[in-house]
Amino acid sequence: MRLFQNSGLYPSYLARLNTLAPNTLDFEGRRRVFMEDRFGALHFLQPILDGDPDAFFTNGDDQVLQRRWATENGIRAGVTLEDILLAQIEHHRTEVFYNLDPMRYPSAFCRKLPGSVRKKICWRAAPSGQVDLTAYDVVLGNFPSILEAWRSKGCQTALFFPAVDPVMDEFGHGDRPIDVLFAGGYSRHHSTRATILERVASLSGAMQVMFCLDASRLTQIAEGPLGRFLPLRKHRRPSAIAQIAKPPIFGRQLYELIGQSKIVLNGAIDMAGRDRGNMRCFEAMGCGALLLSDAGNYPEGMDEGETMLAYDNGEHCLDQIREALADWGKAKKIADNGRRRIGDLYSKERQWVLFKAILAGL
Known part of the structure; x- marks a missing residue:
């Protein structure tokens, strides 16, 4: 062929x-x-x-x-x-x-x-x-x-x-100093995800939270030194998010950061109803992090409480993060189960x- x-x-x-x-x-x-x-x-x-x-x-x-x-x-x-x-x-x-x-x-x-x-x-x-x-x-x-x-x-x-990319086996076998990582796009149009990110960003004073966000050009201008003089308010991210936002990451750089993270936060953007299982789910589990994602219909191998965790709303998301970090030994077993299961099925x-x-x- x-x-x-x-x-x-x-x-x-x-x-x-x-x-x-x-x-x-x-x-x-x-x-x-x-x-x-x-x-x-x-x-x-x-x-x-x-x-x-x-x-x-x-x-x-x-x-x-x-x-x-x-x-x-x-x-x-x-x-x-x-x-x-x-x-x-x-x-x-x-x-x-x-x-x-x-x-x-x-x-x-x-x-x-x-x-x-x-x-x-x-x-x-x-x-x-x-x-x-x-x-x-x-x-x-x-x-x-x-x-x-x-x-x-x-x-x-x-x-x-x-x-799962076979190269992922190289990552995530050492310390995980980052408590929560989110890597992806941010837009106010995706209101559910935006709300969750703002709630999680509020934890940054008590734990190591890292957001690597793909910001639009207008957002970059709005948050720059001249932005306050322009009518771009709707393009500015909430201060809790903007203060910790870093540039987007891709490829091996993304694998490396996932491998350094305990929890990888994920959230759908309302494009597929209740269907779940976007790329970040496979990347997070493939590099051995604990996937925390919004509740929905996930593909085989992504099972809440067994190979990943799910949240129903913003408060539940914060509860899941706190509980997982408070008993990381238990949470890590779920992450390890996820890595093995996803590696086999996919x-x-x-x-x-x-x-x-x-x-x-x-």
């Missing part, structure tokens, strides 16, 4: 990648640095991580990476990123195209794929407006309610999951077996 996997970058991650991978690197050098940093690795299939010669990976929205490939392969300057991606797929003689960035490359892109491509698969686990994915043979995701929405739009769907080997089974059923 000639597998091609395409992914994409968060704008806030790009600065880190550009620091790690200077513009002087060739395509393979920049891609290698990216892969070694592990950003998004829970979604990368086993042949990609293993360096299988029949498997090809790229980030189709990485201007530097893609234009390096175009230059190295004699493609004229000025072509679009879409044209470069199509050229890569043709050059690779791809049979199975697996796209993690279907919002950028929806059905219209699929219809341009070369004839070698036999199966077109994408991952989409978030609401997507009116985007058309019906040209894909199957849409994968781990939230049943969102998959149902895709089915209602005429797409074939299948339940699929992130997998290994890269099992993810690849499931992917091939889905492919065989198309």
Whole structure:
């Protein structure tokens, strides 16, 4: 099977990648640095991580990476990123195209794929407006309610999951000086999460609480020295959060901080009803921290009180944190159980077996 996997970058991650991978690197050098940093690795299939010669990976929205490939392969300057991606797929003689960035490359892109491509698969686990994915043979995701929405739009769907990155075994085997870690986005529009974060931030005087937040450009301006003179009040974070907020973290840097944390706080953003199990759940448990997340319907292996903890509201969240830290020996056993359980159920080997089974059923 000639597998091609395409992914994409968060704008806030790009600065880190550009620091790690200077513009002087060739395509393979920049891609290698990216892969070694592990950003998004829970979604990368086993042949990609293993360096299988029949498997090809790229980030189709990485201007530097893609234009390096175009230059190295004699493609004229000025072509679009879409044209470069199509050229890569043709050059690779791809049979199975697996796209993690279907919002950028929806059905219209699929219809341009070369004839070698036999199966077109994408991952989409978030609401997507009116985007058309019906040209894909199957849409994968781990939230049943969102998959149902895709089915209602005429797409074939299948339940699929992130997998624990084998590199996570390197982290979380020493001291954990951080009591509570939250890493992710903050927005007042996600009112439930915002309320929880503000309540937990209030604990920072009594314990080690770390928030690594992806702030919008307007938030950065609003909280800067000139912000108080501009009409940007709604973009400022509550003072309890702003005082402890640090820049966002990704990849190995995220693994390292999770490995230094006792509790990793998580909260859904009201996009999938009661369905739960976003990436942070797998990352937290995979690096051996105690996952504390909002109550809901979690996938197999994420069991409240056995492999993780859940909270119903802000006060309950604070109670769970205090109780876990007061009896860390008991809480650590739950975290250890979670790491073992998730490592078994969501290994890269099992993810690849499931992917091939889905492919065989198309």
